[in-house]
Amino acid sequence: MRTAISLFTRDLRVHDSPVLRQAAEADRVVPLFVFDEQVLSSRFNRPNRMAFLLDCLRDLDRSLRDLGGKLVIRRGDPVAEVAELVDSQHATEVHIARDVSTRALTREQELHHALTERDCSLHVHDAVITAQPPGRVVPVGNDHFAVFTPFFRRWAEFPLRPVLAPPRAIRLPSGIRTSRLPARSKLCAGDVSPRLPSGGERSARDRVRQWFDAGIGEYSEGHDDLAGDATSRLSPYLHFGCISPVELIEQCGPSEAERDFVRQLAWREFHHQVLAARPACSHRDYRPRQDRWRHDPQALQAWRDGRTGIPIVDAGMRQLAWEGWMHNRARLITASFLTKTLHLDWRLGAQHFLDLLVDGDIANNNMNWQWVAGTGTDTRPNRVLNPMRQAARYDPNGDYVRKYVPELSGLPVRALHEPHRISADELADRGYPAPIVDVDEANARFRQSRGKL
Incomplete structure (x- = not known):
């Protein structure tokens, strides 16, 4: 009797799932998800993504049960957990989706080695993620x-x-052991954004x-x-x-x-x-510009907290904290402000985004940060997005700012687009900070530092 393991990673669905569909062609299949201790102990394990992930796993288990199976949960080293199941269930094949992160590539290599020793084949599926x-x-x-x-x-x-339909049925090996999904607090400490979306295929x-x-x-x-x-x-x-x-x-x-x-x-x-x-570009400049990034912890914290005194920047950062998500245009504006106006290292911003973004992954988050910082693939690496002009163009009525920066409600649109026009006394009365930087002067310094006067 042929037994296969379908190892879920970032493919938490039953519709159009090459991994699950091919594994289900075996006589018995073990749908498996492993909470990777290495990931759990890293900075990538953050409350928003963990809460969303648990939603996804609950939904996946429900879908698998509708097909006659269930999701088998393990915690530890994925390679060791797969190897144990291969041994105990006499599995002859393991199916997994290809991914590009350093951790995923290492996991794939280690799985190949461990399964070869057990005369078990590893099937790595493309075009899944x-x-x-x-x-x-x-x-x-x-x-x-x-x-x-x-x-x-x-x-x-x-x-x-x-596009593949779900398997018609999932047939589990008899007596397969599984664990209940742990509470989020057992996997990741910290608070979840108040308006985080619900996860799952449904x-x-x-x-x-x-x-x-x-x-x-x-x-x-x-x-x-x-x-x-x-x-x-x-x-x-x-x-x-x-x-x-x-x-x-x-x-x-x-x-x-x-x-x-x-x-x-x-x-x-x-x-x-x-x-x-270029796997190293997750943390190294794709195209080094010999930047001498400033060290300014106070400015960095003001940016993180959405208290830079630049309304459109602060609105974006507060949306991120409130929803675990940020509009793409706001991502560009806030990233340009950090790297080119404040001239702070893109890695600081990329990490803060990864701390909060429910959609945060290394490829899209870090490579987009490099694109904005001018160290990535942008063909105009020295471009600077002026936040006031961006606000006038993409939030012309000030509604986005008013939604996320309620201290400024009631002010005319011009004041939202040109915060230097608001008096220091009025800002203080509203509990909102004065701009932490003169944007035009700071942008000029950045261009000069890049040799573009």
Whole structure:
């Protein structure tokens, strides 16, 4: 009798799951998730993502039970836990999705070694976490594209694999031991953002239906509108694999809005292929600029707390703390302010985002931070986003600022866009700080430091 293990990582779904679908072709299958002690003890283990992950696992277990199975939970070293199950259940194959993080690559290598010793095959599935596997879309003479537009043109030429239905049934080995999902407090200390979305494949599919029924038509015109928020908000579900990027792309038609949405999905894939080719760029400059980053703990804390005195920046940072998510335009504005106005190291900002973002992953978070800092793939590395101009363009009525910075409600829009026009006394009365920096002067210093007067 053939027994397979389906090792879930960042593919927490039963629809369009190559890992689960192929494993379920065996006579018996063990759907397995391991709480990796190495991850649990790292700074990547943060309350928002853990709360969302537990939602995802509860939902996955429910879906597997509907198919006749259940999710087997373990805690420890994933390789050791898989090896124990291979031995105890006489499994002959293990299935897992390919990923690009350093931890994922190490896990794959260790699994291959451990399973080879046990005469058990390891099947690593592509196009599960991304629609095209990193390493497939490459230019002639190089191992990755360093500029998005040519990558996107080439990426769009590749056919997608077929969308897969869930397995008809999951047949567990008899007597398989599992554990109950632990409480979040047992896995990660700290508070969860008050407005964190609920996780899981069912929530993801509900959001996808709403998006294609009523949201996507406004995407081209409204995706940068901070107050309107015409974005899909699907990024947390993509990060945890609650929805398949292949399925999303397949649902998109020929309209301009749908093409623009696919282009944004491709940005996610672009960063994954860069990191797959250059793993060290998770923490090292992709293109060093000889920056001499400032050391200013007070400015860094003001930025983290959303108390820089620059309303649009503070609104973005408070949205992050409140929701565990931030509008993409606000991510660009707040990141540019930290790296190019305050001239603080992008790694400080990337870590704070990873501390709070429910969709935070190394590829998209850190490579986007490098893009904004000018140390990444941006073809205009010295561009600076002036936050006041950004506010006037993308929050013209001040509604986004008023929502997240209520101290400034009642002020005219001009004051929100030009905070230096608000008197120090009025700011003090409202409990809001004066700007911690003269933006124009600070931006000029940054350009000078990069040799661009």
